[in-house]
Amino acid sequence: xxxxxxxxxxxxxxxxxxxxxxxxxxxxxxxxxxxxxxxxxxxxxxxxxxxxxxxxxxxxxxxxxxxxxxxxxxxxxxxxxxxxxxxxxxxxxxxxxxxxxxxxxxxxxxxxxxxxxxxxxxxxxxxxxxxxxxxxxxxxxxxxxxxxxxxxxxxxxxxxxxxxxxxxxxxxxxxxxxxxxxxxxxxxxxxxxxxxxxxxxxxxxxxxxxxxxxxxxxxxxxxxxxxxxxxxxxxxxxxxxxxxxxxxxxxxxxxxxxxxxxxxxxxxxxxxxxxxxxxxxxxxxxxxxxxxxxxxxxxxxxxxxxxxxxxxxxxxxxxxxxxxxxxxxxxxxxxxxxxxxxxxxxxxxxxxxxxxxxxxxxxxxxxxxxxxxxxxxxxxxxxxxxxxxxxxxxxxxxxxxxxxxxxxxxxxxxxxxxxxxxxxxxxxxxxxxxxxxxxxxxxxxxxxxxxxxxxxxxxxxxxxxxxxxxxxxxxxxxxxxxxxxxxxxxxxxxxxxxxxx
Ligand SMILES: Cc1cc2nc3c(=O)[nH]c(=O)nc-3n(C[C@H](O)[C@H](O)[C@H](O)COP(=O)(O)OP(=O)(O)OC[C@H]3O[C@@H](n4cnc5c(N)ncnc54)[C@H](O)[C@@H]3O)c2cc1C
Numbered sequence: 001x002x003x004x005x006x007x008x009x010x011x012x013x014x015x016x017x018x019x020x021x022x023x024x025x026x027x028x029x030x031x032x033x034x035x036x037x038x039x040x041x042x043x044x045x046x047x048x049x050x051x052x053x054x055x056x057x058x059x060x061x062x063x064x065x066x067x068x069x070x071x072x073x074x075x076x077x078x079x080x081x082x083x084x085x086x087x088x089x090x091x092x093x094x095x096x097x098x099x100x101x102x103x104x105x106x107x108x109x110x111x112x113x114x115x116x117x118x119x120x121x122x123x124x125x126x127x128x129x130x131x132x133x134x135x136x137x138x139x140x141x142x143x144x145x146x147x148x149x150x151x152x153x154x155x156x157x158x159x160x161x162x163x164x165x166x167x168x169x170x171x172x173x174x175x176x177x178x179x180x181x182x183x184x185x186x187x188x189x190x191x192x193x194x195x196x197x198x199x200x201x202x203x204x205x206x207x208x209x210x211x212x213x214x215x216x217x218x219x220x221x222x223x224x225x226x227x228x229x230x231x232x233x234x235x236x237x238x239x240x241x242x243x244x245x246x247x248x249x250x251x252x253x254x255x256x257x258x259x260x261x262x263x264x265x266x267x268x269x270x271x272x273x274x275x276x277x278x279x280x281x282x283x284x285x286x287x288x289x290x291x292x293x294x295x296x297x298x299x300x301x302x303x304x305x306x307x308x309x310x311x312x313x314x315x316x317x318x319x320x321x322x323x324x325x326x327x328x329x330x331x332x333x334x335x336x337x338x339x340x341x342x343x344x345x346x347x348x349x350x351x352x353x354x355x356x357x358x359x360x361x362x363x364x365x366x367x368x369x370x371x372x373x374x375x376x377x378x379x380x381x382x383x384x385x386x387x388x389x390x391x392x393x394x395x396x397x398x399x400x401x402x403x404x405x406x407x408x409x410x411x412x413x414x415x416x417x418x419x420x421x422x423x424x425x426x427x428x429x430x431x432x433x434x435x436x437x438x439x440x441x442x443x444x445x446x447x448x449x450x451x452x453x454x455x456x457x458x459x460x461x462x463x464x465x466x467x468x469x470x471x472x473x474x475x476x477x478x479x480x481x482x483x484x485x486x487x488x489x490x491x492x493x494x495x496x497x498x499x500x501x
Pocket of ligand 1: 061062063064065066067084085086087090091092093094095096097098099100101210211212213247248249250271272274275276278279300304437438465466467468474475476477479
């Protein structure tokens with residue numbers, strides 16, 4: 001049963017939330033709870049009457065990896081697709097991401113001789129997920145998981161997305177379960193810009209400076225469009241749409257939402273400014289409900305891409321006191337560990353192996369772009385300790401112990417496996433600080449990604465993907481997979497409606 005909201009309750013909710021506009025009817029004349037009825041001509045300040053100036057089959061709000069991926073199937077099926085983004089550029093936080101994509105069995109991997117069967121991997125992964133208890137719908141999660149491989153193959157073959165050849169890093173000890181963009185870490189434009197261009201070539205329209213502010217519903221409460229405001233000139237645009245996909249990202253930058261729903265990270269600063277949870281709030285205004293809002297999300301460093309260098313080269317990470325505190329081959333975990341230890345910052349020490357390694361493009365980019373957080377080259381550990389302002393005796397003791405583990409072939413302190421190698425002078429070190437950067441919690445959806453209300457009934461015409469919904473995984477490739485789920489779902493719904501007409 002699809003929900004058309006009871007008109008009286010709907011209007012009450014609409015007035016309370018301010019995020020819903022009713023077509024063909026002003027929000028007046030509704031006496032509720034014994035209050036007095038509004039008079040003819042009364043209106044809410046700031047709410048212009050609805051005037052649809054544009055119309056589309058599929059409207060996608062948000063142009064990150066989830067929104068772009070959601071557009072692929074409807075565009076390819078010949079539907080009219082519009083993508084809208086509040087910013088003056090597309091790509092969302094997906095463009096800023098490090099670019100680590102955990103995918104099995106893609107063509108890019110197969111070309112390098114790396115075999116892998118996503119279905120087999122899912123069989124192993126599913127029980128782990130089930131045990132965690134964070135997944136409400138294993139069928140949805142499975143689809144998201146399996147579609148990651150389809151996504152990688154399609155964006156490469158049909159849109160010209162560039163992945164870094166695995167031959168660059170497959171024999172270095174780096175994980176081959178990771179796909180990276182074009183020139184390596186930090187080059188997400190090499191994957192997503194071709195997708196944007198390809199979507200436009202196939203007929204999609206991408207509108208920037210369009211911030212979604214309200215759902216537009218008909219007099220029965222059925223969603224029929226979206227109101228946007230151009231942040232540069234406050235101009236309002238009302239778009240009529242048969243299906244709307246909300247792909248507005250997470251809520252990690254919304255301090256009020258983080259404090260209320262994810263207090264674990266309320267005292268951390270946000271790394272970015274765009275993930276304001278607007279889609280979350282908009283969907284709630286039409287009856288959507290939240291799930292898993294407090295699900296743990298790891299922290300990130302202000303030098304996000306540097307954070308994941310540990311997968312690709314040797315490095316040693318130390319506290320401000322010069323002591324190791326983390327398994328550096330899982331260096332993605334260091335911001336969390338630093339946060340838990342209450343460290344304001346930590347250091348990542350590296351040498352020429354990373355500088356000349358498979359991620360050299362990214363290493364150079366960060367060394368040039370973040371020179372204020374970099375020390376080195378230093379010829380001795382004493383010189384390095386002085387530059388880092390850490391006690392030299394601690395740093396030297398740390399390296400003595402670490403080198404002993406390398407000689408023994410076993411890191412007894414932290415279990416490091418990848419790149420358990422001695423560093424050589426000249427040494428360099430980057431200073432990191434922990435930030436919050438993503439959230440998992442979001443809107444409850446049905447298996448086809450359609451938004452549901454508190455009783456689990458689908459809300460007509462609205463779908464969610466990417467970091468707006470908990471089971472997407474809030475990482476690049478699962479968010480892409482979740483975009484495909486939504487794209488396929490709206491195509492199926494439009495086809496069914498078309499054949500019913
Ligand atoms: C620095 C950093 C590094 C990361 N590195 C990795 C990594 O290596 N691997 C990985 O798997 N994940 C990584 N992540 C996480 C990953 O980037 C996100 O999970 C993913 O990009 C979210 O995709 P999305 O499409 O849901 O949202 P986004 O990419 O954030 O896109 C949402 C879009 O919606 C738009 N929008 C929001 N509100 C509105 C509105 N009201 N109206 C119109 N438009 C709106 C935004 O402007 C934005 O363009 C990283 C994240 C960050 C911040």
